[in-house]
Amino acid sequence: MxxxxxxxxxxxxxxxxxxxxxxxxxxxxxxxxxxxxxxxxxxxxxxxxxxxxxxxxxxxxxxxxxxxxxxxxxxxxxxxxxxxxxxxxxxxxxxxxxxxxxxxxxxxxxxxxxxxxxxxxxxxxxxxxxxxxxxxxxxxxxxxxxxxxxxxxxxxxxxxxxxxxxxxxxxxVPTCEICRLPNGEWTHANATWIEGCKECICEEDTLQVTCRHVSCPALPPLSCDQDGQVKVSDTVGCCQEEKCVCNVTLCPPVLTCPLGYTQKVTMGVCCSNVTCEIQNVCVFQHNVYQVGELVPMKPCEKCSCSGTKDVSSGFNIIECEPIPCDTHCPLGYEYRTIAGLCCGKCVQTSCVVVLPNSNVTHTIQPGTIWTPADNPCVKYECVKIANQLITIEAKISCPPYDPKECIPGTETIAPDGCCLVCIPKGRMCNVTTTSMYLKSQGCHTKERVNVTSCSGACGTFTFYSTKMRSLQHTCSCCQELATTERTVELSCPDNTKLSYTYIHIDSCGCLKTDCSVPGHSGMASTAFSGKSRRRRR
Structure with missing residues (x-):
């Protein structure tokens, strides 16, 4: 300047x-x-x-x-x-x-x-x-x-x-045919670009930038018709779009399958699809049974779930067969049917005695007494106590016996078949007492009772009669001279009492008797007969 x-x-x-x-x-x-x-x-x-x-x-x-x-x-x-x-x-x-x-x-x-x-x-x-x-x-x-x-x-x-x-x-720049951008950059004429949600172009004639909203494509109608689907609008890029989303609160309630069916679940677009499929089972009284499983259907039959299908119901058929009953009963028992039950049971009807040192068995009916043949000193009685049969064994106790003290020829077996008795030497006819239990009709005394008998020596001899030209016999027998009746109380298995009367010998003596009858001996006699009368306690 x-x-x-x-x-x-x-x-x-x-x-x-x-x-x-x-x-x-x-x-x-x-x-x-x-x-x-x-x-x-x-x-x-x-x-x-x-x-x-x-x-x-x-x-x-x-x-x-x-x-x-x-x-x-x-x-x-x-x-x-x-x-x-x-x-x-x-x-x-x-x-x-x-x-x-x-x-x-x-x-x-x-x-x-x-x-x-x-x-x-x-x-x-x-x-x-x-x-x-x-x-x-x-x-x-x-x-x-x-x-x-x-x-x-x-x-x-x-x-x-x-x-x-x-x-x-x-x-x-390669050419001045450009548009200046706000950020200081530039672009060629006719260039287009997306800025935000606007579509811009550098106008060739004016070299100015013009922008308009991005055009959105026309979308086909959207149908949200699946269970649980709802239609919502959403912004994708610069355009509004409709889409289907899931709202599980709109899903139908879950299907409950009846007894014997199982749920088959498949996943849909939003919700679970449940269908019921029949199982390979049996159904009885609101219970499900697998194949081969026992079914409590009939009390006297064995029922199980088979693999065979019932055409009408689709479930498996329950097959039944009678329950086998064991009718074999041990010795002394008897098979008896019971009302209301499928099978009976073995009921005891007699007592069974197994002899010691052997395999021998013997049945005794209630109220009876049995003595083995090879052992007369033992007696077995079948007694019913509280609906149960019990075997009672009784052994006879014999008085002292010494054959050297017997008058020869008087040796014999007592009436009970067990004890040896004889007329002792130097003993005269007299009353003899034996302690024993008295029994009648399955009842017996609680304590031993003294039972009397007549025993002792009486005069007997044999001589030859020339007149009769044969042997003559003179016999006397030791017998009762005086008797009395006595009464005792017997106890029974059913808790009742039985009144029993027997004869008691007060005195004995020698009385003449006929000794010509073969097999009859007047050597001894016993008063043991009696009568009984049952009474409740």
Missing amino acids: LPSGKIDPSCPDMAHEWHTNDTDCDRVYPTPSPPPDNCNTTICDIIKSSVFESCHKLIDNDPFVLACEFDVCHMNINHIGCTSIQTYADACAQAGLCIDWRNATNGICEYKCPSPKEYRACGPQVESTCESWYNQKFILTDNEFRAMTSMQLEGCFCPNGTFLLSASSNQC
Whole structure:
């Protein structure tokens, strides 16, 4: 800018128009001091070289060389000489001559540009952009800036075939047929893209971005007719869509299968589908029985679940067969049926006696007494006590017996068939007492009772009668002379009492008797007959 306010494109011309304290601002170059001995000013020789040969005629290079050597030798900066070379190149450019000199420095004065721009030794001071207003004001219009477009300087420029997006941007674009985006980016004309839920396009004619809501496709009608399904709307991307979702509270209640059936569950879209399938079982009185399992169906039959199907019900058939009864009973027992029960049982009907030291058994009916033939001293009686038959064994106790004390020929067996008795020597006919239990009709005394008998010697002899011409016998027998009746109480198995009367011998004596009858002996007699009368306790 000149003092008058006019813009001058030439900086040297502009500088000479400005003065300070009425002193000309002519350039004054100081007298250089001698350079150090180790100073290398080779880079400054580029200004004097053929690189700037075309400019030597226009601009004197000596001041620039001196300034370069001074800087290199006194500032100790490796690339400080590049400043003087650049200053001389700028002066040449102002004179209308642009020179590409940096390649001659072997990289010392390299000029780096930010990507995507690239270095260019000669380029316009005002680079054309994609902004039409900028181009119109600074390039196309003839004004004070016009002179700047005719001068070329080095700098960073967009590569050939590309354009600077704007003066304030370092972006290079392949074409200016673009739309600027709010975020500072750009896009080609006719380019389309999705931004949010809007579909945008860079309009070719206006290079403006227009957007409209994304169009949603027409969807076919949706049917949510499965159990538990409901229809809901949902936003997918930028469009509203209907879809079917599950609401298990709308599922039908779970099916309960009847007895003998099992549930078969299959999963539907939302709900479980339950069907009932019949099992391979038997059903009886609300109970389920597996094949082969016993069924309590009939009390006197054995019933089980078979593998055969009943066509009408679909369940298995229950097959029954009578329960076999064991009718074999041990000795002394008898099989009898019982009302209301399937099988009878063995009931004891008699007592069984197993003789010791042998395998011989004998049954005794209740209320009877049995004496073994080979052992008359033992008697077995079958007694019923509390519905149970019990065998009572009684052994006879014999009085002392010594055959040496007997009158020969009087030895015999007592009426009980067990004890040996005889008429003792020197003993006259008299009453003899024996202690024993009295029994009648299965009842017996609790204590022993003294039973009397007549025994002893009486006169007997045999002589030959000449008149009768045969042996004559005279006999007398020891018999009862006086008797009385006595009564005792017998105890019975059914807890009753029996009154029993027997004859008691009070006195004995020798009475004549007939001894001609073969087999009849009047040697002894016993009073043991009696009668009984039962009474309740």
